Amino acid sequence: MNEPKYRRVLLKISGEALAGDAHRGLNFDVIGSVCDVVKQCVEAGVQVGIVVGGGNFWRGIKDGGDRMERTRADQMGMLATVINCLALADSLEQRGVEVRVQTAIEMTRIAEPYIRGRAIRHLEKGRVVIFGCGTGNPFFSTDTGAVLRAAEINADAILLAKNVDGVYSDDPAKNPDAVKFDEITYDEVLARHLMVMDSTATSLSMDNHIPIILFALKDPENILRVVMGEKIGTVVKE
Numbered sequence: 001m002n003e004p005k006y007r008r009v010l011l012k013i014s015g016e017a018l019a020g021d022a023h024r025g026l027n028f029d030v031i032g033s034v035c036d037v038v039k040q041c042v043e044a045g046v047q048v049g050i051v052v053g054g055g056n057f058w059r060g061i062k063d064g065g066d067r068m069e070r071t072r073a074d075q076m077g078m079l080a081t082v083i084n085c086l087a088l089a090d091s092l093e094q095r096g097v098e099v100r101v102q103t104a105i106e107m108t109r110i111a112e113p114y115i116r117g118r119a120i121r122h123l124e125k126g127r128v129v130i131f132g133c134g135t136g137n138p139f140f141s142t143d144t145g146a147v148l149r150a151a152e153i154n155a156d157a158i159l160l161a162k163n164v165d166g167v168y169s170d171d172p173a174k175n176p177d178a179v180k181f182d183e184i185t186y187d188e189v190l191a192r193h194l195m196v197m198d199s200t201a202t203s204l205s206m207d208n209h210i211p212i213i214l215f216a217l218k219d220p221e222n223i224l225r226v227v228m229g230e231k232i233g234t235v236v237k238e
């Protein structure tokens, strides 16, 4: 096997991706196939941190709406991410991968609290670290949590596994003339309001010079392809 392109990556998986076609809840076949590939990445010598969303259970604004106070609705969203973290951790362990869950909001009977130095030590030992609760603060997204953790652990790249196969000039579902970019700058993503991540997350990765590779999770093997340096999806960089 060739040498991986990246030594340490932060993989962001949206909650919805773990639900498969149902969009809600957990699809264990999907989770299993993602974890099979994460295992291959670890075996290739790549250090893998994972941030997972919670949208398959609850999104603060979308599900709470004006029926709930925003902070509390976001807290529910952060708790939802922990369910996904535990499901991923269990699936990885079933495959013989060592894994630790660290949460930004302490729940020490369930997971370790997030401690940067400890997370890095786990990664160096070849353990996968799954970061729960996003940033730990309301009014943020797990995309921002992913960039924050990527910056903190000095990840070489953020692997943004989505339900689309790249960044397009327009919504490819609505506009047949939409063009897919192989590469694009952060500035252009922000200026053209392209839906890569929310603007807070995009700005944070721009300020910290962390490249983002956006690709489709539909084929989980794509995770390994990106890690090995194959040019798929869209690279967002300076």
Ligand code: UDP
Binding pocket: 013, 014, 015, 016, 052, 053, 054, 055, 056, 058, 059, 060, 061, 073, 074, 075, 076, 077, 078, 080, 081, 133, 134, 135, 136, 137, 138, 139, 140, 141, 142, 143, 144, 145
């Ligand atoms: N959330 C939050 N702070 C964070 C990350 C997430 O309050 O730092 C809440 C927010 O309500 C969000 C929900 O958790 O809608 C689930 O996260 P997200 O929408 O990013 O999940 P995804 O769309 O990736 O599944």
